[in-house]
Amino acid sequence: xxxxxxxxxxxxxxxxDTKQRAKRQTHGFQVHFLRGNQVVTRMFSDSIxxxxxxxxxxxxxxxxxxxxxxxxxxxxxxx
Numbered sequence: 001x002x003x004x005x006x007x008x009x010x011x012x013x014x015x016x017d018t019k020q021r022a023k024r025q026t027h028g029f030q031v032h033f034l035r036g037n038q039v040v041t042r043m044f045s046d047s048i049x050x051x052x053x054x055x056x057x058x059x060x061x062x063x064x065x066x067x068x069x070x071x072x073x074x075x076x077x078x079x
Contacts, residue, residue, distance in 0.1 A: 008052075013059050016043075027052075029059040035070040 008015035012033045018026045028045040042062060049055040 008056075012063060013056075029055050031059050031063050031066075033063075033067075035073060038070065040066055040070070 006015040006017070008029075012031060014030045014032065016026055016028055016030055018024070026045075027047070028043055028049075030041065030043050032039075032041040034040075042059075044055040044059040044062070046052050046055045049058050
């Protein structure tokens with residue numbers, strides 16, 4: 001069964017919201033991508049950044065800055 005994507009997610013930025021009945025609540029955006037053999041992941045919590053939109057802006061800013069520093073993505077496939 002495929003999980004339904006969160007409408008607040010975007011490419012390489014996932015929205016994470018735990019269910020309300022969970023003991024520990026997590027709300028925020030996670031930036032995650034691969035470049036070569038390097039994995040980059042970072043969490044931007046709503047509570048630390050002052051709300052959902054501020055966390056989203058911080059995640060987008062981090063993604064742009066990090067992608068500029070890393071090499072371009074290369075696709076290796078059949079010729």
